[in-house]
Every structure is written in structure tokens, then in C-alpha cells.
Amino acid sequence: MTGRGMKIGVIGAGAWGTALAQVAAQGEREVMLWAREPEVVTAVNRGHENPLFLAGVPLSPTIRATGSLGDLAGLDALLVVVPAQHVRAILAETPVDGTPLVLCAKGIEAKTRLLISEVVREVAPAAPIAVISGPTFAHEVAAGLPAAVTLACEAAALRTRLAERLAGPAFRPYASSDVIGAEIGGAVKNVLAIACGVVEGAGLGQNARAALIARGFAEMTRFGLARGARAETLAGLSGLGDLVLTCSSVSSRNFSLGVGLGRGKAAADLLADRKTVAEGAFTAPVLREAAADVGVDMPVAEAVCALLGGAAVRGVIDDLLARPLRDEAH
Ligand SMILES: NC(=O)c1ccc[n+]([C@@H]2O[C@H](COP(=O)([O-])OP(=O)(O)OC[C@H]3O[C@@H](n4cnc5c(N)ncnc54)[C@H](O)[C@@H]3O)[C@@H](O)[C@H]2O)c1
Numbered sequence: 001m002t003g004r005g006m007k008i009g010v011i012g013a014g015a016w017g018t019a020l021a022q023v024a025a026q027g028e029r030e031v032m033l034w035a036r037e038p039e040v041v042t043a044v045n046r047g048h049e050n051p052l053f054l055a056g057v058p059l060s061p062t063i064r065a066t067g068s069l070g071d072l073a074g075l076d077a078l079l080v081v082v083p084a085q086h087v088r089a090i091l092a093e094t095p096v097d098g099t100p101l102v103l104c105a106k107g108i109e110a111k112t113r114l115l116i117s118e119v120v121r122e123v124a125p126a127a128p129i130a131v132i133s134g135p136t137f138a139h140e141v142a143a144g145l146p147a148a149v150t151l152a153c154e155a156a157a158l159r160t161r162l163a164e165r166l167a168g169p170a171f172r173p174y175a176s177s178d179v180i181g182a183e184i185g186g187a188v189k190n191v192l193a194i195a196c197g198v199v200e201g202a203g204l205g206q207n208a209r210a211a212l213i214a215r216g217f218a219e220m221t222r223f224g225l226a227r228g229a230r231a232e233t234l235a236g237l238s239g240l241g242d243l244v245l246t247c248s249s250v251s252s253r254n255f256s257l258g259v260g261l262g263r264g265k266a267a268a269d270l271l272a273d274r275k276t277v278a279e280g281a282f283t284a285p286v287l288r289e290a291a292a293d294v295g296v297d298m299p300v301a302e303a304v305c306a307l308l309g310g311a312a313v314r315g316v317i318d319d320l321l322a323r324p325l326r327d328e329a330h
């Protein structure tokens with residue numbers, strides 16, 4: 001079978017799961033979308049919209065929503081798009097067996113320090129794994145605006161089939177075999193986006209933001225290389241590409257969280273009662289631990305942890321600027 005005939009299911013009907021269902025439904029192909037919220041199931045099936053997470057985007061009528069994970073049995077591939085901290089629990093209830101899983105969450109599991117592919121190898125050991133990651137605001141992708149992603153999978157045949165299945169006139173997957181590299185870029189950029197939001201919120205200027213993106217990329221690269229990622233993946237769509245996007249726009253939930261912190265608001269207040277996820281808030285503390293595990297210095301990520309923990313913005317910035325001078329290559 002060519003990739004074009006693959007039957008696709010999507011687990012998670014937040015903004016990104018809904019946008020990816022829309023991508024997979026191009027050409028009037030059927031897609032099964034699992035939503036946790038019954039009102040989302042009803043809205044997608046009756047009104048072809050997801051007002052809770054992707055308001056204002058008309059969805060393809062060939063997307064069928066379900067609240068039962070059992071309805072995903074027997075499909076040819078499942079896109080896993082629940083937030084990183086929930087992937088383990090949701091997959092434990094999903095009939096996966098040997099179905100390929102395409103991991104789309106950007107984060108690190110807090111209680112284990114595992115990348116999501118490592119979590120999935122524990123919970124669904126027979127499933128082949130791929131990762132989609134890159135600079136993709138869901139509302140733009142769902143509206144059919146051009147976007148490109150890294151599609152990483154070690155198995156060349158599956159990689160090709162998934163790329164054939166998901167590519168569209170405006171959605172371009174670029175193939176890679178570096179699963180860990182694609183995951184690390186997506187997870188780390190969310191933490192760095194919070195830092196860039198702080199720069200914006202505290203009014204520190206465009207020079208400071210550009211410096212932070214460059215030094216943040218140096219941190220991402222040090223950590224990624226220590227964990228076995230390839231440098232070209234980190235410099236590609238899922239690393240530098242997504243870092244630049246997320247560090248430049250209030251469309252990013254992580255950047256916006258940072259703006260609030262930079263204006264002196266408390267993290268607890270900014271995070272309370274939110275329906276949408278700012279993954280960097282969960283990733284920052286575990287990234288600090290994971291970096292220490294491999295002996296990598298990540299001062300920007302450390303600063304984000306301090307701010308999320310309630311430290312005053314001015315003091316954290318002063319500490320960052322007062323660090324000993326060093327070679328740029330380190
Ligand atoms: N939104 C984007 O533009 C975008 C783009 C690329 C990647 N991502 C990544 O996709 C992942 C999902 O983000 P999103 O933006 O689609 O979500 P969202 O913020 O739009 O919605 C929150 C999601 O979390 C789910 N959820 C909440 N509590 C849960 C629980 N206990 N168990 C399982 N699911 C639960 C909700 O059902 C909903 O699907 C994240 O890792 C995010 O970083 C998002």
C-alpha cells in the first residue's frame with residue numbers, strides 16, 4: 001500500500017490535534033479524531049468546528065470525532081497529540097499493538113525525565129515511532145497557510161509512507177531519521193520561548209531577544225548533542241526553525257506566559273485555570289534536571305525555572321548578565 005491510502009487517527013483534539021486532523025483530511029479522506037471533551041466530539045460531528053480549542057476554523061466534514069479510544073483500533077497510523085504529561089496515561093488506554101505512532105507533543109515527561117519516544121517505548125513497545133515537529137502555529141496550519149515540519153522516523157519505508165500521506169499543497173514534511181533530535185528541539189524551544197517572552201514583557205529590547213535566541217540555541221545544541229541528537233536536526237525546522245517562530249510571537253502560549261512573567265505577574269496566577277497548554281512550564285524544571293544528568297550548563301533554562309518558581313524578574317536578569325565572560329563556542 002502507498003502512503004496515500006493510510007487510514008489515520010488523531011489522539012487529542014486540542015488546537016494542534018484538530019489542525020493535524022484537518023491536514024490528514026485533505027482530499028476528503030476520512031480521519032478519526034479522539035477528543036477528551038464530549039462537547040468537542042459533538043461540535044466536530046454536528047457543526048464541523050472545535051470552538052473550545054480552534055475557534056473560527058471550518059473543519060472538513062470527513063473528520064469524525066469520538067470520545068472512545070476503542071474506535072481507533074485497526075487504523076494504519078495514530079497521531080499522538082495530547083500534551084506531553086498525558087501521553088503515557090492515554091496510550092495505556094488505547095488499542096495500539098503494532099500501529100505506528102506519530103508523536104506530536106513537545107515536552108519531556110516530568111516524573112521520569114524521559115523524552116516522549118522513550119515513554120512510548122515503555123507503554124507501547126511494539127509500535128513503530130515517528131515524530132512530527134516544527135514551526136507550526138495550529139491556527140495557521142488549519143487555515144491552509146504554508147508550513148513545513150520535520151518528520152522523523154528511523155524506518156525509511158514508514159517515513160516515506162507517512163510523508164506521502166500527510167503532505168499537502170501547503171504542508172511540507174521534510175524527512176529525517178533523527179527522532180531524538182526532532183523531539184529535543186520541540187521540547188527545549190518552549191522553555192526558551194518563555195525566556196524571550198520575559199524579555200518582551202520586561203521591555204529589555206530587540207537586541208536582548210536576539211541574543212537570547214542565539215544563546216538559547218547554543219543551550220539547545222549542547223543538550224541535544226549530549227543526548228545523541230544530530231546538529232543538523234537542531235539547526236533545522238524542529239529546532240532553530242521552531243525556536244525563531246515561538247520566540248517572536250504572542251501567538252505562542254509559551255512566549256505569552258513569559259510576557260506575563262516579565263510584567264511581574266506570578267506564574268501560579270498565569271497558569272491557573274487555563275484550558276490550553278504552555279508546555280514550557282512543565283518542561284523547564286525537568287529539563288534542568290535532565291541537563292544536569294548529562295553535565296550540560298543551561299543558564300537560560302535555569303533562569304526560566306527561577307522565574308516560574310517566583311523569583312523576581314530583575315534579580316534573575318541581573319544574575320544572567322553577571323555570569324563570567326566566556327568563549328562563544330561554549
Ligand atoms: N497549538 C499549537 O500550535 C501546537 C503546534 C505544535 C505542537 N503543539 C503541541 O501539541 C501538544 C498539544 O497541544 P495543543 O495546542 O493541541 O493543546 P491545547 O492547548 O489546544 O489543548 C489542551 C489539550 O490538552 C488536553 N488535555 C487536558 N487535560 C488532559 C488530560 N488529563 N489527559 C489528556 N489530555 C488532556 C485537552 O483535551 C486538549 O486536547 C502540545 O505538546 C503542544 O506543545 C501545539
Ligand SMILES: O=P(O)(O)OC[C@H](O)CO
Binds near residue numbers: 136137246251255279
Ligand atoms: O503556542 P506554543 O508556544 O505552544 O507554540 C506552538 C507551536 O509549538 C509552535 O511551533
